[in-house]
Amino acid sequence: MRKILAALLIGAAAAAGAGAAMAQDGPLRIEIDQGVIEPLPYAVPDFVPETPAASEYAAQIARVIAADLSGTGLFREVPASAHISKVTGFDSPVKYADWKAVNAQALITGAVSVNGNQLTVRFRGHDVFAEKELGTGLQFNGTTDGWRRMAHKVADAVYSRITGESGYFDSRVVYVSESGPKNDRRKRLAVMDYDGANVQYLTNSASIVLAPRFSPSGDRVLYTSYESGFPQIHVLDVGQVQRKVLSSGDGTMSFAPRFAPDGRTIVYSQTQGGNTDLFSMDIQTGAKSRLTSAPSIETAPSFSPDGSQIVFESDRSGSQQLYVMPAGGGEARRISFGEGRYGTPVWSPRGDMIAFTKQNKGRFHIGVMRTDGGEERLLTASFLDEGPTWAPNGRVIMFTRESQGSAGRALLYSVDITGRNLKPVKTPDGASDPAWSPLQN
Amino acid sequence: MQTGTKISLAGHGLLMTWVVFGAWFPSEPLPSNVQQVALISAEQFEKLSQQRQAPQVSPEPAPLNEPAAVQPAPEPAPQPDPEPEITQPEPLEPAEPDPQVTDLPEQPPEPEVPVEVPSAAEEPEISSLVPQVRPETAPRPVDRVAPEPVAPPEPDTRIDDIVQPEVAPEEGAETEQETQEATAREAASDRIVTEENEGEDVAASAAPAVSKRPRTRPARPEPEPQVTEAAQPADTSDAVADALAEALAGGADVEAPEPSGPPLTLGEKDALRVEVSRCWNVGSLSTDALKTTVVVGVSLAQDGKPDTGSIRMLSSTGGSAAAAKQAYEAARRAIIRCGSTGFQLPPEKYSQWRDIEMTFNPERMRIK
Numbered sequence: 071m072r073k074i075l076a077a078l079l080i081g082a083a084a085a086a087g088a089g090a091a092m093a094q095d096g097p098l099r100i101e102i103d104q105g106v107i108e109p110l111p112y113a114v115p116d117f118v119p120e121t122p123a124a125s126e127y128a129a130q131i132a133r134v135i136a137a138d139l140s141g142t143g144l145f146r147e148v149p150a151s152a153h154i155s156k157v158t159g160f161d162s163p164v165k166y167a168d169w170k171a172v173n174a175q176a177l178i179t180g181a182v183s184v185n186g187n188q189l190t191v192r193f194r195g196h197d198v199f200a201e202k203e204l205g206t207g208l209q210f211n212g213t214t215d216g217w218r219r220m221a222h223k224v225a226d227a228v229y230s231r232i233t234g235e236s237g238y239f240d241s242r243v244v245y246v247s248e249s250g251p252k253n254d255r256r257k258r259l260a261v262m263d264y265d266g267a268n269v270q271y272l273t274n275s276a277s278i279v280l281a282p283r284f285s286p287s288g289d290r291v292l293y294t295s296y297e298s299g300f301p302q303i304h305v306l307d308v309g310q311v312q313r314k315v316l317s318s319g320d321g322t323m324s325f326a327p328r329f330a331p332d333g334r335t336i337v338y339s340q341t342q343g344g345n346t347d348l349f350s351m352d353i354q355t356g357a358k359s360r361l362t363s364a365p366s367i368e369t370a371p372s373f374s375p376d377g378s379q380i381v382f383e384s385d386r387s388g389s390q391q392l393y394v395m396p397a398g399g400g401e402a403r404r405i406s407f408g409e410g411r412y413g414t415p416v417w418s419p420r421g422d423m424i425a426f427t428k429q430n431k432g433r434f435h436i437g438v439m440r441t442d443g444g445e446e447r448l449l450t451a452s453f454l455d456e457g458p459t460w461a462p463n464g465r466v467i468m469f470t471r472e473s474q475g476s477a478g479r480a481l482l483y484s485v486d487i488t489g490r491n492l493k494p495v496k497t498p499d500g501a502s503d504p505a506w507s508p509l510q511n
Numbered sequence: 512m513q514t515g516t517k518i519s520l521a522g523h524g525l526l527m528t529w530v531v532f533g534a535w536f537p538s539e540p541l542p543s544n545v546q547q548v549a550l551i552s553a554e555q556f557e558k559l560s561q562q563r564q565a566p567q568v569s570p571e572p573a574p575l576n577e578p579a580a581v582q583p584a585p586e587p588a589p590q591p592d593p594e595p596e597i598t599q600p601e602p603l604e605p606a607e608p609d610p611q612v613t614d615l616p617e618q619p620p621e622p623e624v625p626v627e628v629p630s631a632a633e634e635p636e637i638s639s640l641v642p643q644v645r646p647e648t649a650p651r652p653v654d655r656v657a658p659e660p661v662a663p664p665e666p667d668t669r670i671d672d673i674v675q676p677e678v679a680p681e682e683g684a685e686t687e688q689e690t691q692e693a694t695a696r697e698a699a700s701d702r703i704v705t706e707e708n709e710g711e712d713v714a715a716s717a718a719p720a721v722s723k724r725p726r727t728r729p730a731r732p733e734p735e736p737q738v739t740e741a742a743q744p745a746d747t748s749d750a751v752a753d754a755l756a757e758a759l760a761g762g763a764d765v766e767a768p769e770p771s772g773p774p775l776t777l778g779e780k781d782a783l784r785v786e787v788s789r790c791w792n793v794g795s796l797s798t799d800a801l802k803t804t805v806v807v808g809v810s811l812a813q814d815g816k817p818d819t820g821s822i823r824m825l826s827s828t829g830g831s832a833a834a835a836k837q838a839y840e841a842a843r844r845a846i847i848r849c850g851s852t853g854f855q856l857p858p859e860k861y862s863q864w865r866d867i868e869m870t871f872n873p874e875r876m877r878i879k
Contacts, residue, residue, distance in 0.1 A: 097866035105791030107656035234837035489705025
């Protein structure tokens with residue numbers, strides 16, 4: 071044995087020696103396949119107020135940008151107390167050495183001016199170590215009451231330039247606001263900015279509302295209401311707060327609606343004679359067509375972003391699993407094969423993943439898998455997690471987490487698709503059933 | 512004595528012995544468990560097994576309770592918020608440099624680090640023969656994912672790349688001591704820890720976590736380049752002919768001299784690899800950029816500092832042009848950041864490491 075080991079060592083040494091003695095051809099080549107994953111440090115000093123009335127907004131806008139970027143978990147702000155140089159003018163040259171010294175790898179500078187109720191925000195991003203600008207500067211014009219949106223737009227632009235992905239900060243979330251004790255909970259539809267600001271209620275709490283879903287353009291919301299005593303699908307114009315009933319009130323129950331990517335068709339579940347199947351409906355004409363006709367329960371349909379396929383949950387195999395079928399109906403292919411039960415699938419806006427709720431061994435999980443069911447990854451684990459919704463860029467998932475016990479309440483949480491950065495979303499009351507809007511125009 | 516008598520005596524003796532002593536060794540039956548078994552019908556069995564299954568949720572929602580007689584006060588009808596007007600962004604003109612400010616202050620030089628960071632590259636070669644065993648401890652959820660997990664530092668410890676013990680001046684000490692603040696590496700885990708696998712214990716296993724690939728056979732040394740025909744005959748030892756051949760063949764080499772001298776050892780290459788990888792942060796890269804391998808070329812000065820102007824992307828594979836740009840930016844940041852104090856390379860081999868091609872392959876960094 072010793073002889074063999076010695077022979078191996080001699081062989082290894084000889085190989086190393088031969089390698090070292092070999093003449094090098096061309097430049098030195100090395101391969102780096104290990105790095106670190108940590109938030110990228112950046113600095114966003116207060117924006118420069120260019121008019122007296124702008125000073126009110128200049129600092130606030132910088133704070134919203136910092137909250138957006140740091141909130142992703144991909145960036146870490148270098149606090150203002152560590153800054154060496156101050157930005158005194160928007161067009162002044164940046165002293166990169168000062169920002170390198172505090173290890174800020176990206177720097178955002180900007181200026182704000184107010185004229186009447188018109189607000190103008192200009193900004194530039196800088197790659198500190200490369201000592202150059204990150205793309206060209208941009209200018210946003212708007213009204214003063216939209217200052218938060220303008221901050222989100224700046225953060226979106228910076229996020230996109232650094233990560234190469236589109237942002238998601240200038241977006242809204244519609245959800246069910248819940249107040250009152252568990253046995254007498256009052257539910258109403260609410261819409262807010264993605265970060266919990268600017269909450270606006272869309273319905274009163276006279277009747278139960280469920281599962282709101284944004285249209286692809288973000289101007290309308292589909293939801294299920296029990297106003298008539300049994301579930302019916304309504305569509306609501308977010309801007310005008312006007313609504314109308316979509317499903318007919320002929321005693322059938324309609325629920326779990328979702329828009330097709332074209333915004334003209336919806337797909338939903340309908341229960342008739344004790345059997346639940348999937349249907350699609352043209353919103354303008356009201357023409358319906360049946361997509362499934364199995365004796366099992368089919369529900370929670372969600373379109374692929376190209377509109378060609380639908381993912382849904384069904385118990386046709388004996389337990390609740392996920393299936394994919396063509397958008398016009400037809401043969402469905404099962405994609406979930408793990409332990410436990412799978413439900414509420416949602417197709418990612420990028421088209422490459424499906425988020426779902428999984429129940430296994432008494433725990434609930436939010437997970438993601440490829441659209442063929444491969445690479446399943448569970449991101450969370452708790453007493454009750456359900457109802458995932460994707461951020462417009464397909465990088466973050468928001469969902470409902472309900473705590474245990476009679477005092478338990480539902481809250482919204484968000485998590486990165488890597489499973490990092492799990493955190494609650496601030497809402498004034500309890501909240502459930504979130505649905506993320508697309509990026510606003 | 513007759514044989515029959517003997518048999519008779521022996522038989523009687525045995526009989527008497529059994530009569531006298533037999534009662535002393537009672538043989539009791541072994542204790543046995545008796546279990547009552549009830550026979551049930553197939554229908555009963557089906558009912559029992561059905562109860563074990565999870566309760567089925569009725570597809571029909573329960574009827575709603577009618578609202579109580581007391582009508583809740585009608586809430587004011589929600590009014591639409593006036594949408595803030597935001598026009599499309601306009602690109603800004605690049606800022607004119609302020610003529611008044613010309614010289615930017617130099618970045619303060621970072622202090623020289625006297626202590627060398629022990630690197631994996633310095634391990635003896637025998638490590639390749641010993642299988643690496645998975646760590647027994649479960650990973651901790653921390654902000655940083657790095658190749659080597661680092662335990663959380665003491666709360667008051669300053670975070671630095673170099674681990675240094677605290678040195679406080681002792682009272683009454685004869686020699687003057689230089690104070691030294693304690694530093695520690697930032698806490699890191701070697702993989703992304705999600706809520707789902709947070710409490711998981713990693714089973715200790717003797718199975719190797721990483722198996723090294725066998726080394727490829729070194730390529731045969733290339734034959735000496737043929738001298739052009741004008742320099743022939745090769746066997747001449749005439750100094751004039753040699754000088755002529757050199758002048759004819761070596762004209763192009765003046766521009767780009769080939770590296771000469773002994774090449775870098777594997778340990779020196781590994782040390783450089785480790786230095787760069789500590790600054791290669793892929794945490795803010797898009798998933799597309801994490802599928803892109805980029806080859807970056809860089810020239811180093813004799814003090815080991817990279818010439819930032821020379822950093823360029825030579826090629827990329829696996830992603831779109833936009834993803835390659837992001838991946839390249841991250842690679843460039845790694846070279847500039849970690850090279851700001853100069854890479855630790857042997858000065859006598861400068862011609863070997865003056866030009867470097869670094870391949871940044873994020874395959875192992877996607878989802879760990």
